[in-house]
Amino acid sequence: MNVEINTKETAVPDYQLPDPLISSAGQRIDDPAVWRTMRRSEILDLFFDHVYGRMPGRPPVMEFQLMDLDDRALDGVATRKQIRATLSSDPGTVHMDILVYLPNEDPRPVPLFVGLNFFGNHTIHRDPGIVLSSQWMPDLAEMGIVEHRATEASRGVRAQRWPVERILERGYGLATMYCGDADPDYDDGFQNGVHPLFLSEGQSRPNSNQWGTIGAWAWGLIRALDYAETDDDIDQNRAVAIGHSRLGKTALWAAAVDERFAAVISNNSGCGGAALSRRRFGETVTAINERFPHWFCGNFKAYNDREDDLPVDQHMLIALMAPRPVYVASAEQDLWADPTGEFLAAKAADPVYRLLGAGGLASATMPEVDQPVLGTISYHIRQGPHDVTSFDWEQYLNFADEFVR
Numbered sequence: 001m002n003v004e005i006n007t008k009e010t011a012v013p014d015y016q017l018p019d020p021l022i023s024s025a026g027q028r029i030d031d032p033a034v035w036r037t038m039r040r041s042e043i044l045d046l047f048f049d050h051v052y053g054r055m056p057g058r059p060p061v062m063e064f065q066l067m068d069l070d071d072r073a074l075d076g077v078a079t080r081k082q083i084r085a086t087l088s089s090d091p092g093t094v095h096m097d098i099l100v101y102l103p104n105e106d107p108r109p110v111p112l113f114v115g116l117n118f119f120g121n122h123t124i125h126r127d128p129g130i131v132l133s134s135q136w137m138p139d140l141a142e143m144g145i146v147e148h149r150a151t152e153a154s155r156g157v158r159a160q161r162w163p164v165e166r167i168l169e170r171g172y173g174l175a176t177m178y179c180g181d182a183d184p185d186y187d188d189g190f191q192n193g194v195h196p197l198f199l200s201e202g203q204s205r206p207n208s209n210q211w212g213t214i215g216a217w218a219w220g221l222i223r224a225l226d227y228a229e230t231d232d233d234i235d236q237n238r239a240v241a242i243g244h245s246r247l248g249k250t251a252l253w254a255a256a257v258d259e260r261f262a263a264v265i266s267n268n269s270g271c272g273g274a275a276l277s278r279r280r281f282g283e284t285v286t287a288i289n290e291r292f293p294h295w296f297c298g299n300f301k302a303y304n305d306r307e308d309d310l311p312v313d314q315h316m317l318i319a320l321m322a323p324r325p326v327y328v329a330s331a332e333q334d335l336w337a338d339p340t341g342e343f344l345a346a347k348a349a350d351p352v353y354r355l356l357g358a359g360g361l362a363s364a365t366m367p368e369v370d371q372p373v374l375g376t377i378s379y380h381i382r383q384g385p386h387d388v389t390s391f392d393w394e395q396y397l398n399f400a401d402e403f404v405r
Contacts, residue, residue, distance in 0.1 A: 003284065003286050003287040003290060005282065005283070005284070005287065005336075006280060006281055006282070007281065007282060007335045009281070009340065012279050012280065012281055013278075013279075013280060015276075015278035015279065015307075015308060016278075016308075017276070017278065017313050017315060017348055018310075018311065018312060018313060018316065020039070020043060020315065020316045020319045020348075020349070020351070020352050021035075021039070021351055021352065021355065023038065023039055023042060024042055024046075024311070029355070030355070032355055032356050032357070035322075035352065035355060035356065040320060043312060043316050043319070043320060044256065044257070044320060046311045046312045046316075047253075047256065047312055047316075047317060047320075048209070049209045049297075049299060050209075050297075050299050050300060050303070050310065050311060050312065051272070051296055051297065051299075051300050051310075051312065052211065052212065052214055052215045052218070052253050052296060052297060052300075053206060053209060053210045053211035053212050053215045053296065053297030053298075053299075054209055054210050054211060054215075054297075055210075055211040055215045055216075055218070055219045055257070056198045056211075056219070058223075058226065059087040059088060059089055059197060059198075060088065060089050061086075061087070061088035061089070062085065062086070062087050062088075062223065062226065063085070063086045064083050064084070064085055064086075064227050064230060065083065065084045065086065066081060066082075066083055067082045067083065067084050067097075067131070068080065068081065068082035068129065068131065069081055069082075070129055071104070072104075073101070073127065073129060074101070074125075074127060074164070074165065074168075076104065077103065077104055077105065077165065077168055077169075078101045078102060078103060078104060078164070078168055079101070079102045079104055079233070080099070080100070080101055080127070080129060080130075081099075081100040081102070081231075082097060082098070082099055082100070082121075082130070082131055083097070083098040083100065083227055084096070084097050084098075085097075085098060085223055085224075085227060087194065087197065087223070088197070089197040089198065092196060092197060094181075094182075094193065094194050094197060095181065096177055096178075096181035096182060096220055096223065096224075097121060097131060097133070097177065097178070097181060098175055098176070098177045098224050098227055099121035099124070099130060099175070099176050099177070100173060100174070100175045100231075100234075101164055101167075101168060101173060101174045102168075102173040102233055102234070103168040103169070103171060103172070103173065106171045108232070108233045109232060109233055109234050109235040109236075110171065110172060110173045110233065110234065110235060111171070111172050111173070111235050111238035111239070111240070111262075111400065111404055111405055112172065112173040112174065112175055112228060112234050112235065112238065112239045112240070113167060113172055113173070113174050113175070113239075113240050113242050113265075113396075113400075114175045114176075114221065114224050114225060114228065114239050114240065114241055114242065114261075115174075115175075115176055115221075115241065115242040115243050115244075115247065115251060116176065116177055116178070116179040116182075116217055116220065116221055116243060116247045116250060116251075117158065117162070117176050117177070117178055117179065117247075118158065118178075118179060118247070119133075119137055119138075119140075119143050119145065119150065119154060119157070119158060119178070120132070120133030120135070120137065120150050120154060120178045120180075121133060121176060121177065121178055122150065122154060122155050122156075123143070123150075123154055123155070123156065123157050123158040123159075124156075124158055124159060124161070124162035124164065124176055125156055125159050125162065125164050126155055126156030126159060127156075128155070130155070132150055132151075132152065132154070132155070133150050133178050133180075133181075134149065134150075135178060135180045135181060135184065136148050136149070136180060136184045136192070137149065137150060137180060137184075138185065138186075142157075143157050143158075144157055160389075160390075161244065161387070161388040162174070162176070163390060163393050166390075166393065166397070167393070167397070170397045170400075170401070171405070172397070172400065173233075173234060175224055175227075175228065175234075177220060177221075177224055179217045179220070179247060179250070180193075181220065182194050182216045182217050182219065182220030182223075183195065183213045183216035183217060183220075185213060185246075186294070187292075187293050187294040189204070189205050190205045190206055190212075190294070191205075193213075193216055194216050194219065194220065195211070195216060206297070206298075207298070208297060208298030208299045209297055209298070209299050210297060211297065212294055212295050212296045212297050212298075212300075213292075213294045213295050214246065214249055214250050214253060214272070214295045214296060215253070215296075215297070217247065217250040217254075218250050218251075218253040218254035218257060219254075221241060221243075221250060221251065221254040222254055222257065222258045225239055225258065225260055225261065229260075236260070237262060238262050238404050238405065239260070239261055239262055240261065240262060240263045240264065240265060240396075240400055240404055241254050241255045241261045241263070241264040241265070242264070242265040242267070242396065243265070243266065243267065243269070244267040244268060244269075244387075244388045245267070245268055245269065245270070245337075245386065246269075246273075246292075246295070248265075248266040248267050248268060248269030248270075248273050248274070249266075249269045249270075249272045249273035251264050251265065251266060251269075252264055252266050252269060252273055252274065252317055252318070252321075253317070255321055255324070255326075256317055256320035256321065259324070261324070262324060262325075262404050263321075263324055263325040263326065263327070263399075263400070263403060263404050264321055264324070264325075264326050264327070265326075265327040265329070265396050265399070266326070266327065266328050266329065266342075267329045267388050267392055268329065268330060268331055268334050268337045268386050268387070268388075269328075269337065269342070270282065270283055270334075270336060270337030270338060270342070271283040271284060271285065271287070271288050271337070271338070272285075272288055272295070272296065272314075273314065273317075273337075273342075274314055274317075274318065274328045274341075274342040274345050274346065275314060275337060275338040275341035275342045275345060276313050276314055276315065276338070276341040276344055276345050276348075277303075277307045277310060277313055277314060278307045278308060278310075278313055279338060279340075279341045279344075280307060281335075281338040281340070281341055282335050282336040282337055282338040282341075283336050283337065283338070284305075284307070285300070285303050285304055285305075285306075285307055285310075286304040286305050289301045289304055290304075313345070313348075314341075314345045315344070315345040315346070315347075315348035315349045316349070317345075318345055318346055318348075318349035318377070319349040319352040319353075321349075322349070322352045322353045322355075322356050322358055323353060323356040323357070323358030323376070325376050325377075325378070325399065325403035325404065326346075326349075326376075326377055326378070327377075327378040327379070327395070327396060327399050328342050328343070328345070328346045328377070328378070328379050329342075329379070329380050329381070329382070329392055329395070329396075330342045330343065330379075330380070330381040330382075331381065331382055331383075331384050331385055331386055331387065332369050332381055332382065332383050332384065333383075333384060333385040333386070334385055334386040336386065337386060339381050340366065342379075343366045343379055343381070346361055346377050346379050347361055347364070349361075349377060350377060353376055353377060358376045359375055359376035359377075360375060360376055360377050361373070361375055361377040361379065362374065362375035362377075363379070366381070367379065367380065367381065369381055369382060369383050370382050370383055370391070372395045372398075374395075374398065374399060374402060376403065378395075378399050378403075380392075380395055
């Protein structure tokens with residue numbers, strides 16, 4: 001990739017954000033009912049057609065099979081469930097495995113964090129009972145992946161990002177699924193994963209306004225929520241979508257599309273997630289499309305070096321969550337994800353929350369490092385690099401206590 005990247009605030013160009021409260025026809029939206037019945041769907045359609053691509057609904061056939069149940073997992077503090085979702089249509093079948101931990105000390109049903117992981121369910125904890133994924137994965141020796149397949153050395157390698165015991169201790173369940181179950185993260189023309197299940201006769205790949213890989217991941221995250229609705233141990237009305245980096249983009253998009261998610265948390269999601277594209281700071285539309293040509297819909301490539309022509313920007317994605325709570329988080333050293341752009345997007349979504357009487361962002365200025373601002377729109381920037389840390393999780397648990405529980 002040979003794209004010039006700006007990491008200097010003084011080099012951010014002048015830009016004007018589209019107003020989420022002015023319709024495409026120029027109508028000022030000052031009535032909550034008009035937002036709900038007209039403007040919200042208008043913005044959602046713009047994201048479908050220009051950024052993430054249109055996605056299908058539930059597959060014609062979807063079955064959930066309980067593969068594993070251990071009600072004394074993790075030294076007795078948790079119930080572990082492993083569920084295989086089988087998704088079928090005329091062209092074929094895809095399996096997605098959902099790992100669920102629920103706290104044994106709390107009354108059921110419990111609220112739930114729902115998020116995808118990068119390298120398989122077995123990587124989030126050293127629990128030997130977690131089924132080792134057999135799916136394709138990026139070849140990373142440090143993750144215990146050999147010839148694109150996980151090994152026992154992969155078990156628990158990402159446990160620091162998933163403090164399972166702490167989540168359970170705070171009274172929440174956790175459901176996670178490997179993103180590659182929905183669509184492996186490489187550009188093969190969408191011949192693997194869930195895309196082929198929905199190709200029309202004679203169609204070899206999605207059209208330019210149809211879903212890319214982030215759309216497929218969001219679709220898979222929504223299917224995990226479908227499962228939660230079938231489990232009496234889970235409070236389906238208190239499910240929080242969460243994701244880091246590219247999976248933070250995914251969590252935001254899934255929660256925008258499916259309003260059953262009670263709240264959403266975006267951790268360091270950057271370009272195509274919570275950061276404003278028009279700032280052209282850190283990763284840009286051109287950079288992300290050239291490096292990951294499969295992530296977004298084909299139409300998004302038309303905005304390479306033309307961010308000002310986009311009919312949307314990412315503050316409008318955050319606004320699609322309203323009035324539901326949303327948490328945007330940044331990291332001080334993560335200039336690639338543009339922390340300032342993430343905060344400014346949250347701030348620019350605030351008027352929609354205010355219109356709906358849902359509070360909003362509690363600070364008009366970017367807070368100091370490690371000083372979270374909790375509100376219906378919550379935000380923090382912490383010290384350190386691109387990652388998910390125990391500090392992040394403590395804020396997310398506090399946020400959930402305040403606005404979801």
